[in-house]
Amino acid sequence: MTSLDREPKSYVVRQGLDRILLELEVGDTVPPERELAVRFEVSRETVRQALHELLVEGRIERRGRGTVVARPKLTQPLSLRSYTEGALLYGRVPSRVVVTWEDLVADDTLATDLALPPESTVMHLERVLLADGERIGLESTYLPKSRFGDFRQTFDPTTSLYAAIRASGVEFGEATERIETVLASPREAALLESTTAMPMLLMHRKTLDTNGVPIESIRSLYRGDRIAFVATLTR
Incomplete structure (x- = not known):
């Protein structure tokens, strides 16, 4: 041999x-x-x-x-469904912990993504995503304040943002999404109850309404050991 x-x-x-x-x-x-x-x-x-x-x-x-x-990974569909809808689809109980809910001045990249004038005000919502009480993701959402400013008074940030956006009369049209593998920063690892050595899935999404107007820009970081994504492809 x-x-x-x-x-x-x-x-x-x-x-x-x-x-x-x-x-x-x-x-x-x-x-x-x-x-x-x-x-x-x-x-x-x-x-x-x-x-x-x-x-x-x-x-x-x-x-x-x-x-x-460990429990099987949470499977999330790559679609315009919200995190809540995706988790419920696979029999998991979704919840969120609010980390940050603040107004920011958009930098050039964010202003371009949201089709806003330079130095426009955007709302930044950062939340830890949980499935059955387990921390699996850290989501940062940026919304134009000129369009969704009343959400600061009417929206409960522990609930589904997509449901609130639809309830406001905005219809989702399409989204561009990029996924890559990264390592978390010490702060991110702590918020996700993980380590800086654990591979993470980093997702960037830009979402448009049915008129082609940007709704949001999202940066989501997911624990690679606790979540997987699935897409349905057709010709």
């Missing part, structure tokens, strides 16, 4: 862990590193590497000093 025929120890451990997880339920404790190292006859560092891969994939999670089987 050549070296190419041998399976790397890390691969063997990973396959073994996959089989173990198939026999466990959500919330069950994963065997500790020491026990797994003895079972697979490898170093604890090799086991630790395989467990880290499962952690990044969202299949396990740290709970106290132990590791347990």
Whole structure:
């Protein structure tokens, strides 16, 4: 047998862990590193590497000093549905924690995105997104104050913003979205109860109404271990 025929120890451990997880339920404790190292006859560092891969994939999670089987990721559709609609579609309970709700002077990029004159006032709403009480995303929404200024008095920021926008008579037309992988800043990681080493999905969205007028500019940061996105493609 050549070296190419041998399976790397890390691969063997990973396959073994996959089989173990198939026999466990959500919330069950994963065997500790020491026990797994003895079972697979490898170093604890090799086991630790395989467990880290499962952690990044969202299949396990740290709970106290132990590791347990994680719930399946929340799947969100890439569409003009709100976060609330997407979460409810997959049987999860959405909620939000308001971080910031303030007026800002738009910089050149934001003014261009929202088709506003330079130095126009925009409203910035920053919220932590939760599913079944678990923090999964950090969303920053920018709205033209000239169009939605009354929301500061009428809108409950812990509820669905899209529902409020529709209720105001604005119809969503289309959106442009870009998604990339990033690492969170210390502040973002703390708000998401994660770490700066955990890969995140960064989403930028610009939404227009049916007349082609910008509604919002959004920057959303999602935990890569707790959420996945799905799109339906047609010809």
